[in-house]
Amino acid sequence: MAKTAINRKPVTAAKNGSKTAKPSEKNGNEEFAVVELAKAEYKQRLKSQLESIKKTDKRLLREMLYQMVLGRRFEEKCAEVYRMGKIGGFCHLYIGQEAIAVGSMMALEPTDMVITSYRDHVQAMVKGMSPESVLAELYGKATGCVKGKGGSMHMFSKDLGFYGGHGIVGGQIGVGTGMAYAAKYKGTGQVTLCFFGEAAVNQGIFHESLNMAQLWKLPIVFICENNQYGMGTSQDRAMSTRNIARKADAFEMANEFVDGMDVMAVRDASIRAIERARKKNMPTLLEVRAYRYMGHSMSDPGNYRTREEIAKYQERDPIALFKQSLNDAKVLSEKDFTKLEKDAMDAVESAVKFAEESPLPLESELMTDVYA
Amino acid sequence: MATLTIRDALNQALREEIIRDDNVFVMGEEVAEYDGAYKVTRGLWKEFGDKRIIDTPITELGFAAVGVGAAMAGLRPVIEFMTWNFSVLASDQIINHAAKMFYMSGGQFKVPVVFRGPNGSAFQVSSQHSHSLEAMYANFPGLKVVQPSTAADAKGLLKSSIRDDNPVIFMEQERMYGLKGEVPDGDDFTIPLGVADIKREGTDCTIVARSMTVPIALQAAEKMQAEFDVSVEVVDPRTIKPLDIETIVNSVKKTNRLVIAEESHSFASVGAEIAYQIMDGAFDHLDAPIKRISTVEAPMPYAKNLETLALPDVDKIVAAVKEVCYL
Amino acid sequence: MAEKFLMPKLSPTMEEGQISRWVKSEGDAFEANETLAEVDTDKATMEMTALTGGTLLKILKGEGETALLGEAIAITGKKGEDISALLTEVASNGGRKASDAGGTPALQSEPPVSAGGQIATTATSQSNVGGSPTQAETRTTASVPSGISVTPTNGRMIVSPIAARMAADNGIDLRNVSGSGPNGRIIKRDIEEALSGGTRTPSSATANQFTPSTIVGASAFSDEPTSKMRQVIAGRLAESIGPIPTFYLTVEIEMDNVLAVRKQINANLDDESKISVNDIIVKAAAMSLLKHPWVNASYQDKTVRFYEQADIGVAVAIDEGLITPVVRGANLKGLAEISAEIKDLATKAKAKKLQPDEYTGATFSISNLGMMGIKEFTAIINPPEAAIIAVGGAIQTPVVREGQIVIRNLMHVTMSCDHRVVDGATGAKFLQSFKQMLEQPAMMLL
Incomplete structure (x- = not known):
């Protein structure tokens, strides 16, 4: 099943029985070994991606890369304007996790539904929202996707089937289950993609939702974006097992572990899960492991992990990997890529201009949309 | 005019709204096969079956969330809490999700869900089954809160609550389920929310x-x-x-x-x-x-x-x- | 061994007792059943006897002092015994019986709030010694007694919002309204009463229930509880000016009509029966007093005493000074009767034959020095009356009437008012009536 398995071996407890060994206590050679392994995996990814690429429409492949690059450039711009004080409140960036949104969501039908957590900018755009609409929302402008009422954590588009970014860890798992319930009830054939972080798995709602989804056979794909940190707490320090995908076994639900640095692996696993949902009304739990390059939010100093650790993952950066694969498969030349990069930058700059120039919400908007 | 107990008036309201609108369904613990912990849903499962009357696991947060998500996706769920005391487990969904969804989605996602069940004290059921929670829910903009006191009000208000496009906290009282009162005839009898x-x-x-x-x-x-x-x-x-x-x-x-x-x-x-x-x-x-x-x-x-x-x-x-x- | 001697229960309903007399003194020995002291209970004076013999070592509650049931009132024991420990204990707990009820501070069977909404805490204290203090507290706070003033208002006027609004709408001076709510709060009902019964009337429930006077023939009266506001006004003003805070109001009255009427009346009477201007003044004052009960009243500290009739004291100069014989019920009497009575009383006064009944218990007084050439003066209130008028002579004075200078007989009357009952406006309104009666004597017929 997990054909691209990487290090799935549960982290063994330290010899003294403590599971909370600090990074500094780790053996330096072990770190080195991990990096070496990462390099080796990178090569294997290239190989497996090539196989998937051969089976995939070239225009779609280019669009996938574009969406990943756009997502990256967009989030980088967010970090930049956030530091300039253009964005208020919380701002959780997706950099490093682009392969998950792109790999899974671009396997959906347009009418399918998506719901996610507060780290939602890139998912909103992959579902079809314009960078203008998302950035204007971040700027708190009237032209934002929810008229300046939601901000970073709450992107919504009913027309696009994007059921929102949600700010309570895990809350959207239950809501997504309800969306899938409605789809089955009405017989619409829609599939719900429900994203959440690995920390949300420790919430009761995760277990309650998986139980109901399997019990009632709901057309939903639960996608755990395992970026390995719940705010500043590493998964090892928060979860008794490293194996999230297998938690679905408790509900006899199909599950799969996926390398979130490999967009084609994510896509392939998502296609399987989406088919299962659409054809059999059966749910799936995907654990997609990636790595959050940035802090939890813009106010996160990141002192709970080392630069080396981040560098290790950046070596197998999902965009670099995919770009290389597309290059190797002759789907995309360096020239194409330069243009793609420029298009993405242009789109982001255009969004900035749009957001900057947009008006603030009217004061009369304060009390609208409280009740339907 | 028919003389009904509050319990039967509620039952009638549910039945009529289930017939009236295909998107209405009733979900909760023991609402179907068991006929309802307090028999408010008596007979409905037999009449309408598994699709419209759904027994849930004991998973208040979970099925409240299903109600919210299903409502966002176009249904009109009626979610029964066996008592409102248990809604506290589900309060994240009611308060953080249902109440705020319409506003934070900039008016895009309505949440036409009714959460209902008995509120307040019953007969010697002690501390964890006797709380009156209306003040807590009334504190959240986006929620409507209803507390009927007669059979006619119970029926008319529940029908209006189900037809309302907002999340409605519908609070009954176990001590009052057996109270009788006159209820106007007709499927179209409703009482508007917000009228004393x-x-x-x-x-x-x-x-x-x-x-x-x-x-x-x-x-x-x-x-x-x-x-x-x-x-x-x-x-x-x-x-x-x-x-x-x-x-x-x-x-x-x-x-x-x-x-x-x-x-x-x-x-x-x-x-x-x-x-x-x-x-x-x-x-x-x-x-x-x-x-x-x-x-x-x-x-x-x-x-x-x-x-x-x-x-x-x-x-x-x-x-x-x-x-x-x-x- | 020395022990505390506790206030015993000497009647079934007794809650406390007052030591009226110690029969034994400190150091005296006593036998069992011997009387130690006499105690006034709520029922009667009872003898408090000893159960066993001993010596009265220390009296804790002296004669006239009150002790709650179970409170230590003395220490008894053997002569010369050391009682310092007991004295310390008594000093620290106020002599209260130590909690010995023990066991069950259970709920009383009675409901927490009676139908009347009031629970007298004292009523439970007897059976509740050693009971749950928190419960007692809960009860008092749960049921605030209504209609009982407990908190000093510090002179602040307390008015319910609707009462304030109604008073403003109807031009009622709230200072003239006494509040019947808690702490003297002026409430809607008080304003409604003020509106229905003129500016200020005693509460309607008791207005017409007069108590007969102990002075033979003197006016009956009704005592209305003194409002907090009135108590404060009384206290403040008395502090400022003396026992009777007095102020003065002067009015100028055109007496030409009275003189004309008198002339008409006297034309038909023999010399002995002729009436004086003063007789008419007495009658006019009496009639006015009935219209203004707060002037025909007396400040009694806790109550304001309202009189049913106007008993007018008329100051008469005698050799040794001054005496004010009283015309009883002057409001009920005709001029001839008043005139005859005054003549009779004056004669008796000069002969020093007045009985106490005849010179005490007036409700209002008049001092007239007009015949002695006095134009205007002030008189001193004769307590417990609320006011006295000082009447000057009617003097021909050029005045302007309808643009013409004409000669009129003007009389100056100055009323001294006890501010504890009579406020400025009240006094002024009385004088208005009085003036109207004299200027249009026909008004006295009403």
Whole structure:
């Protein structure tokens, strides 16, 4: 099943029985070994991606890369304007996790539904929202996707089937289950993609939702974006097992572990899960492991992990990997890529201009949309 | 007009709305095969089957969330909590999700879900099954809160709640399920949310009561009339949110005196809010400080005598009315 | 061994007792059943006897002092015994019986709030010694007694919002309204009463229930509880000016009509029966007093005493000074009767034959020095009356009437008012009535 398995071996407890060994206590050679392994995996990814690429429409492949690059450039711009004080409140960036949104969501039908957590900018755009609409929302402008009422954590588009970014860890798992319930009830054939972080798995709602989804056979794909940190707490320090995908076994639900640095692996696993949902009304739990390059939010100093650790993952950066694969498969030349990069930058700059120039919400908007 | 118990009036409302709208379904613990823990859903599963009447696992947060998500996706779920005490497990979904969804989605996602079940005390069910939670839910913009006190109100308001495009907290009272009252005939009988009802007209003192305290307040009013020739008006807001403060203000302008009787604890209660709003809207019309009768500030005890002592009763309301009337 | 001697229960309903007399003194020995002291209970004076013999070592509650049931009133024991420990204990707990009820501070069977909404805490204290203090507290706070003033108002006027609004709408001076709510709060009902019964009337429930006077023939009266406001006004003003805070109001009255009427009346009477201007003044004052009960009243500290009739004291100069014989019920009497009575009383006064009944218990007084050439003066109130008028002579004075200078007989009357009952406006309104009666004597017929 997990054909691209990487290090799935549960982290063994330290010899003294403590599971909370600090990074500094780790053996330096072990770190080195991990990096070496990462390099080796990178090569294997290239190989497996090539196989998937051969089976995939070239225009779609280019669009996938574009969406990943756009997502990256967009989030980088967010970090930049956030530091300039253009964005208020919380701002959780997706950099490093682009392969998950792109790999899974671009396997959906347009009418399918998506719901996610507060780290939602890139998912909103992959579902079809314009960078203008998302950035204007971040700027708190009237032209934002929810008229300046939601901000970073709450992107919504009913027309696009994007059921929102949600700010309570895990809350959207239950809501997504309800969306899938409605789809089955009405017989619409829609599939719900429900994203959440690995920390949300420790919430009761995760277990309650998986139980109901399997019990009632709901057309939903639960996608755990395992970026390995719940705010500043590493998964090892928060979860008794490293194996999230297998938690679905408790509900006899199909599950799969996926390398979130490999967009084609994510896509392939998502296609399987989406088919299962659409054809059999059966749910799936995907654990997609990636790595959050940035802090939890813009106010996160990141002192709970080392630069080396981040560098290790950046070596197998999902965009670099995919770009290389597309290059190797002759789907995309360096020239194409330069243009793609420029298009993405242009789109982001255009969004900035749009957001900057947009008006603030009217004061009369304060009390609208409280009740339907 | 038919004479129905509140339980049967609620059952009728559910049945009629299930027939009226394919998107309406009832979900909760024991609502289907078991016919409902308090038999409000009696017979519905047999009539409508698994699709419309759904038993859930004991998973309050989970099925509340299903209600929210299904409502966002176009259905009109009626989610039953076996009692509102259990809704606290689901309060994240009600408060953080249902209440705020329409606003934070900039008006895109309506959440037409009804959460319903018995609220407040029952008969010696002790601390964890006796809380009145309306003040907590009324504190959240985006939620509507309904507390019927008669069979007709129960039916008319539940039908309106199901048809409403907002999340509605519909609070029944276990002690009152068997109370009978006349209910207008016809599938189209509804009572709009946000409209208070004057349950008894009077000139000397207003009692604002809701849910369980309405019949008690009416008894107190009769007693005041018989023993002290004091004419008491009993106003039942029926909907806590939106609150029909205008009707209460007008009543107080007439009587100059206000007693609020409620089953919840007193601190930061709906009664406290009404007292504030009366001060805001009818201060110059008051002849006495507003009095409030609530459940004592202690968890509900088990022992029958203590439970009785904790709750509002006729004598407590009479004493309060006498006080504001300077008797 | 020395022990405390506790106030015993000497009647079934007794809650406290007052030591009226110690029969034994400190150091005296006593036998069992011997009387130690006499105690006034709520019922009667009872003898308090000893159960066993001993010596009265220390008296804790002296004669006239009151002790609650179970409170230590003395220490008994053997002569010369050390009682310092007991004295310390008594000093620290106020002599209260130590909690010995023990066991069950259970709920009383009675409901927490009675139908009347009031629970007298003292009523439970007897059976509740050693009981749950928190419960007692809960009860008092749960049921605030209504209609009983407990908190000093510090002179602040307390008015319910609707009462304030009604008073403003109807031009009622709230200072002239006494509040019947808690702490003297003026409430809607007080304003309604003020509106229905003129500016200020005693509460309607008791207005017409007068108590007969102990002075033979003197006016009956009704005592109304003194409102907090009135108590404060009384206290403040008395502090400022003396026992009777007095102020003065002067009015100028055109007496030409009275003189004309008198002339008409006297034309038909023999010389002995002729009436004086003063007789008419007495009658006019009496009639006015009935219209203004707060002037025909007396400040009695806790109550304001309202009189049913106007008993007018008329100051008469005698050799040794001054005496004010009283015309009883002057409001009920005709001029001839008043005139005859005054003549009779004056004669008796000069002969020093007045009986106490005849010169005490007036409700209002008049001092007239007009015949002695006095134009205007002030008189001193004769307590416990609330006011006295000082009447000057009617003097021909040029005045302007309808643009013409004409000669009129003007009389100056100055009323001294006890501000504890009579406020400025009240006094002024009285004088208005009085002036109207004299200027249009026909008004006295009403």
